[in-house]
Amino acid sequence: MKYWPYLLAALAVAVLLPLWLAPSGYLIRVLTLALLFAALGQAWNIVGGLANQISLGHAAFFGLGAYTSTLLLINFGLSPWIGMLAAAGIGALAAFVLSFPTMRLSGHYFALATLAFSEVLRVLASSWGSVTGGPAGLSVPFSPDSLLMLQFKSTRPYYYIILAALLIVTAIFVAIRRSALGYRLRAVKESISAAEVIGVDTARVKVIASVISAALTAALGVIYAQLTYFFDPDSVFGIISISIRIALITILGGVGTAIGPIIGSFLIVPLEELANLLLSSRAAGLSQLFFGILLIAIILVQPRGVLVLIRNIVTRARRRKPS
């Protein structure tokens, strides 16, 4: 593949860049968050891109992950790494359970059902105070810098952990896409009825994809909790702040492509920060407004995402060059 040199260069930059930045500074935090959302987008990409199931409720798994590991940590002192395994398990289970009512749904109906599911979890987290801490949220108990407890004072270690996570999730995405499962998912995406005809167990295939996606998302939720030290039901089960954002990042970047979520995240996250930086003190709502207008603009210009947009521009530019 002709992209290898570029990818390696990008990877080198990603690995070396933090060494130049203040280890607890603002820039590294923004980059770390961008990496996290890129990983989340990539996990979503498995269902949204490969299976074409637009889930607007991935926050459900994200939140389940964050709560599972943090509750295990608070109540039993378990390391978040173990918590991550538990979270992945619970996320997978939740996806499995959710697959029953949503089996025959697609398009708008599927999106609405997933949204409702994450809201159910949010209300539960908020009202079951004795277990989840209720609407006040949970604080991760303090521990000195430790890899075992996944807690560090500076942001740099988190950056590398999340970078590794992004690489792992991307590798899983590419592996699925190339595998037999990937072929079957593509068949389902093109036409469910045709896929059934050629013997693809469409239900099983969709469930497997969503289970993998959910497990990864839940694991990332654990990392999020350890990064921010505090979360409440609204921040981890949030529709706009998590679910829609994840889907948006992947779609804007280029749904179904491995690089899409990464492009999308490194576009959206810094842009939101920039808007907040420049506009939020001028007038209330201005930065969000700008963001919404941008979203509409991109959808109107190229609904298939920035990647396609760039490719088109590049192709058009090449055509203009004298050959």
Place this chain on the structure above:
Amino acid sequence: MAFIQAVLDGLMIGGVYAVISIGLTLVFGVMGIVNFAQAEFLMLGMFVAYFAWAYLGLDPLIGSILSFIVIFCIGFLVQRTLIQRVMKAPPVAQIFLTVGLLIVIENLALLAFGSSFRSVSTSYQTSSLRIGPLFVSVPYLAAFCMAVLSGFALWLFTDRSWYGQAMRATAQNPLAARLMGIDVERMQQIAFGLGVGLTAFGGAIVLPYFTVNPTVGSQFVVLMFTAVVLGGLGNVVGAVIGGLAVGVIQSLSALLFPIQLQNLVLFLVFIGVLALRPTGLVGSSR
């Protein structure tokens, strides 16, 4: 007795939910788009009625008609300039366009109107009628009556007028409609305007007992979507029944479960209906 009171209250507020939901289902029925920004038009309708009350002294029940007209025009334009462009795009693009619209409208309202909550004061806000041991809240009753009137008006439109029938034709089969000489784009614009206008109307009639602020839309999203799904996306009569059902479910669930969980009950009903009968409990459609 508590049961009857709960059902009565549920039906009355359900009437309002019905009007709000008809708009959403209409948009889906004619255009196949789930408008995630629908609740924002509700908020705009409430603001129009509020300003009509504050500056023109119009009672919100009358102001609601003004809301309908203003938001209809806005909706018409929005469809023409924005939504039209994604009619042929994949559902993903449509979903996110309306999400973007949601963010834009809410923050434009925040910039224009500020963040404070506005409330109207009407003479009947704190009165109620007594029918035996039952209480009937006057603002609820007034809203319910307006809802019924608007439902009737809508029925007249869709059943008796040429435009209404043309819209229904467009909903059933756009290609055939076009072949019959119907301007399908114009119908979609009208349908969208009508849809958001009705939701705006619904918002205005609840203004007497609700406050308005740019974020108020989110409080009605769950209810609207549940009502629409219950009745079947695209089914107007279904939306009415769905709205009433949501009101009653919400009301009755308070007798059995903590009120804090009333939305939970609705969500579970929502998922249940989607799982078992995605086309809704009422008849068959799309």
Place this chain on the structure above:
Amino acid sequence: MTKAVTPHVRGVFATRRRVLALGAAGLAMPFVRRASAKGAPVNVGVILPLSGANAQFGVNSRNGIELVAEQINARGGIKALEGAPINLVIADSTSTPTTAATVGQRLITQNNVVAILGAYASSLTLALSEVTERRDIPLMTMSFSDQITGRGFKNIFQIIAKASVLGAAQLDGTVAIAKSAGQTLERIAIMYEDTAYGVSQAKGLRDAAGKLGIKVVMDEAYPLGITDVTPLINKLRGANAQAVFPASYLNDGLQIIRSMRQQSIAMPIIGGAGGYVIPDFRKALGEYAENVLSIAPGNYDLAPQLTDAFRKKYGYFMVHEALEHAVCLDVLAQALEIAKAADPAAVRKAMSEAEFKGGWCDAMPGGVVKFDQTGLNTHAVPMMVQWRGEDLVTVWPDQLAKAKPVWSAA
């Protein structure tokens, strides 16, 4: 009419160029020195929800802070720093805790803030405090969730009493007021919206009722965005309570009061601050707001000589969040005078050790602000306020009261 756009304040002595240069330097170099030059503006971070559901309260808080900043700069800035003016760096936390934390990180790194004021809502403040604690930047807040001061943090300073204390005071105050009117309180109803604010207030009330042996005959949480309160009021009707304690914001609070009237439920109403102590409450209810009681962490009539300036500038009385943030900034200014350096560590030391008097501290109970080891202001005393006409009047405890409380069945 509310202003939609309010430009943020710039220090009197800071020229545009200097501020731009500082900003550009901050953006270009992640490593920025902390020492400030003579008379150079002191950057104070202000992180509040300026958009989203809490925008109204965020804007009120910002107004309070801006008023005090103007006053400080008008009289010559921080004397110990050669007249350095206060430069507010205002940012929108939005309603997402992660954003609040990231914004905090930005203000610390890029703008070199010496301290941060924020973020109104407990969840935002909790997220923000995780950043400020680890970067050793003092955070001053009027959020009152018990968790805020319950984590052993050294850089958090909470200017008002915590939720459990507020809840207990709400009940104690009510019992006292009822007694002075000749009634013994035995059965109460509690209803509360289900975010951190309502839940923590209700817990405080519940625990206090348990201690006093008062029966809680109704105890219901409801979703914040409730669209129909009739089930709630129906329950209230059947509960046989003597008084009702709703912890609500404005929308739900208005619905509750109006519904109670519709059903002719006449009993004293003791709100839990939130929507019960803002001008919009009175504006919406008119005469029906009369004599509604509420607990409040602070009230403007304790120091009209100070708070009238707010009313004159912004057109509405100084709501408690504006007042408390104003006091925070004044305390910070006093701490800077003591520390003699725009250095966060020195400021933190001054804030945790000194006793603050005078200036805006007069608007706090006792006129004194002193923080204990957990960061709580030990002199903060909640008060009961009551609507009289267009004003909120402090009616309890006696040493703060400006008028006698009225215990009436609304």
